[in-house]
Amino acid sequence: MKSFDKIDNIREIRKKLGLNQIDFWNKIGVTQSGGSRYESGRNMPKPVRELLRLVHIEQVDLAKVSRDDLAVAALLKERNPELYAELKKEAKSGKK
Incomplete structure (x- = not known):
């Protein structure tokens, strides 16, 4: 699933x-009543949808992700895209 789908x-x-x-x-910071409305078909804002995807579909523990982690990933992707792609592929395959 792509982001914001x-x-x-x-x-x-x-x-x-x-x-x-x-x-x-x-x-993901949504009340039960708000979530119930989304489950019933009400349009979900993109930020809420992306949080739902990250937390419940991708199983990302947001409490463990720091701003530094995101900055390092962005720098790696920018400065060494080949290594970034290789590491991403390896992470998806479950190899360490």
């Missing part, structure tokens, strides 16, 4: 994770 099956994602609405939506 529409997510159609939010309720299904939540249920597969075994989370109730409060736990699922609180992880």
